[in-house]
Amino acid sequence: MSGEILASNLHLQRGNRELLGGLSFSVQAGEITVILGPNGAGKSSLLLALAGLIPAAGKLLLNGTSLAAYKRGELARQIAWQGELPPTEFGLTVRQRLELSAGEAADAIESAAETMDIVPLLQRPLGELSSGELQRVELAAVMLREVPVWLLDEPTAHLDLRHQAHCLKMMKNQAAAGRAIVTVLHDLQQAAAVADFIILIDGKGHAERGSADRMLTIDRLSNLFDMPLIGQGKLLIPDYGPDYGDGV
Amino acid sequence: MILRAVFRWGLVLAVLIVTVLFCLAVGEVWINPFGANGQDAVILWELRWPRLLIAFSVGGLLALAGAWFQVLLGNPLAEPYVLGVAGSASVGAVTGLMIYPESAVVMSAGAFAGAWLGISIVMAFSHLGSGRMLLAGVVLAAFWSALLALLLALLPKSGLGLAFSWMMGDLSHSDLPIPLLLLSWIAALGCGLLLSRSLDALLLGERHAGALGIEVRQQRNRLLLLASAVTAIAVTAAGTIGFVGLVVPHLMRLMFGSLHRAVLPASAIGGGILLMLADSVARTIVAPSELPVGVLTAMLGVPLFLFLLLRRG
Numbered sequence: 001m002s003g004e005i006l007a008s009n010l011h012l013q014r015g016n017r018e019l020l021g022g023l024s025f026s027v028q029a030g031e032i033t034v035i036l037g038p039n040g041a042g043k044s045s046l047l048l049a050l051a052g053l054i055p056a057a058g059k060l061l062l063n064g065t066s067l068a069a070y071k072r073g074e075l076a077r078q079i080a081w082q083g084e085l086p087p088t089e090f091g092l093t094v095r096q097r098l099e100l101s102a103g104e105a106a107d108a109i110e111s112a113a114e115t116m117d118i119v120p121l122l123q124r125p126l127g128e129l130s131s132g133e134l135q136r137v138e139l140a141a142v143m144l145r146e147v148p149v150w151l152l153d154e155p156t157a158h159l160d161l162r163h164q165a166h167c168l169k170m171m172k173n174q175a176a177a178g179r180a181i182v183t184v185l186h187d188l189q190q191a192a193a194v195a196d197f198i199i200l201i202d203g204k205g206h207a208e209r210g211s212a213d214r215m216l217t218i219d220r221l222s223n224l225f226d227m228p229l230i231g232q233g234k235l236l237i238p239d240y241g242p243d244y245g246d247g248v
Numbered sequence: 249m250i251l252r253a254v255f256r257w258g259l260v261l262a263v264l265i266v267t268v269l270f271c272l273a274v275g276e277v278w279i280n281p282f283g284a285n286g287q288d289a290v291i292l293w294e295l296r297w298p299r300l301l302i303a304f305s306v307g308g309l310l311a312l313a314g315a316w317f318q319v320l321l322g323n324p325l326a327e328p329y330v331l332g333v334a335g336s337a338s339v340g341a342v343t344g345l346m347i348y349p350e351s352a353v354v355m356s357a358g359a360f361a362g363a364w365l366g367i368s369i370v371m372a373f374s375h376l377g378s379g380r381m382l383l384a385g386v387v388l389a390a391f392w393s394a395l396l397a398l399l400l401a402l403l404p405k406s407g408l409g410l411a412f413s414w415m416m417g418d419l420s421h422s423d424l425p426i427p428l429l430l431l432s433w434i435a436a437l438g439c440g441l442l443l444s445r446s447l448d449a450l451l452l453g454e455r456h457a458g459a460l461g462i463e464v465r466q467q468r469n470r471l472l473l474l475a476s477a478v479t480a481i482a483v484t485a486a487g488t489i490g491f492v493g494l495v496v497p498h499l500m501r502l503m504f505g506s507l508h509r510a511v512l513p514a515s516a517i518g519g520g521i522l523l524m525l526a527d528s529v530a531r532t533i534v535a536p537s538e539l540p541v542g543v544l545t546a547m548l549g550v551p552l553f554l555f556l557l558l559r560r561g
Binding site for chain 1: 318319322323324448449451452453455456458459460461462463464501502505506507
């Protein structure tokens with residue numbers, strides 16, 4: 001399984017605002033890279049650009065070939081993307097939704113459903129599920145994609161504690177099996193638990209990438225989120241302070 | 249699973265056969281479809297069969313167009329009439345009629361250009377979300393309807409009957425030959441089935457479809473072209489008939505699930521069944537005169553539209 005991404009001098013814009021101004025990084029097979037940053041900083045946009053779903057300026061290579069040179073079908077055999085929850089209005093059942101991602105690997109649906117704890121939901125329409133259940137369906141859909149690169153946008157969003165832990169463990173297992181994973185997370189503990197590398201994006205054009213140990217520090221993160229943090233090592237939490245809640 | 253599918257398809261085919269026999273039999277005079285003689289045979293073969301085939305193919309085409317527009321807009325309330333595309337196609341067709349009165353080709357080309365223009369204007373609102381796109385379509389439908397009334401008033405052989413036949417649908421005569429309509433039904437269904445994997449993926453939204461390997465822009469353009477062409481053919485043949493494209497795909501999704509390899513053929517047949525039935529009632533209920541068939545499809549479609557709207561809210 002080979003899934004090497006190389007980004008060089010990557011620029012991303014939203015309207016007239018520059019989100020990313022010249023980020024360079026690489027992602028190798030077997031690594032988990034976590035993207036952190038405030039709301040609106042461009043984390044999801046970066047994932048979409050890596051998936052080839054929105055344009056980005058600069059050099060973006062997948063396994064040595066420019067992403068733009070891939071046809072959509074070829075790209076889909078290399079990259080899986082999990083993002084916004086799908087619309088639920090057309091009455092697709094969970095099984096039908098998974099079939100769309102499984103393609104010819106329909107036999108694997110049961111085991112992916114078992115892993116994500118959604119076997120009892122298989123015959124239900126997507127519209128009858130809670131956001132958390134829908135998120136687990138989307139994660140199962142990603143699991144069905146036999147591709148070397150996974151791009152996961154807030155995979156633990158909507159999930160309860162047990163399923164959050166389950167999701168993180170699944171990501172670790174998949175990386176150990178050789179998949180390259182790039183994921184957006186908001187929880188610093190979750191990031192610390194899975195990340196080999198971290199990309200910090202501030203939404204003002206600045207971004208940097210480094211090892212998890214180097215990047216997950218009080219100074220960097222306090223600066224990034226513009227709020228005090230406390231803790232040490234990998235246990236960093238917001239410092240809400242004694243007056244937390246007053247005047248909010 | 250297979251047994252259930254066989255049962256459902258068997259049911260659709262049984263309803264189709266019963267509907268065909270019923271529609272051949274009913275009218276101002278009752279006719280036995282298996283033993284018509286003399287004048288009955290003339291009515292059966294020269295009036296009812298042609299009209300039945302027009303109703304079947306136009307109904308099927310409208311249902312297919314509805315299913316495609318719903319995926320294109322990501323909104324199960326979309327269909328050619330509600331979006332104003334049938335209205336803009338009618339305006340195009342009548343414009344063609346005014347420019348070159350004797351040519352069905354010019355009229356069809358006008359209808360296609362009108363349908364294309366209509367859906368292009370609606371799609372220009374796509375960045376505002378599917379709800380507002382639909383709203384734009386509804387407002388545009390009123391505009392096209394007004395423009396159509398104006399053009400019909402300017403036509404040399406204008407009259408209430410002609411206005412009715414364009415604005416509420418009329419299957420009593422078609423400007424397109426029946427074999428062409430049936431061929432269009434087959435071709436539209438075939439093209440739809442070729443695009444069914446893309447249609448299924450687009451049910452998840454454009455980004456998910458793109459991530460699954462669908463060339464979204466290309467497939468959307470193909471679908472727009474196809475849906476416009478199919479609407480244009482249906483409108484040229486029968487004027488503006490509303491809500492078939494809303495009611496039928498909705499019922500077929502309830503029956504067959506959401507995947508298009510089943511929804512499209514079921515809608516193509518189901519649309520035919522619905523319009524054959526509606527037309528039979530329309531030409532019988534106030535015989536010897538006729539109701540425009542669009543009156544009956546609106547009676548069915550509007551309550552369903554409102555029900556779906558309530559459920560979405």
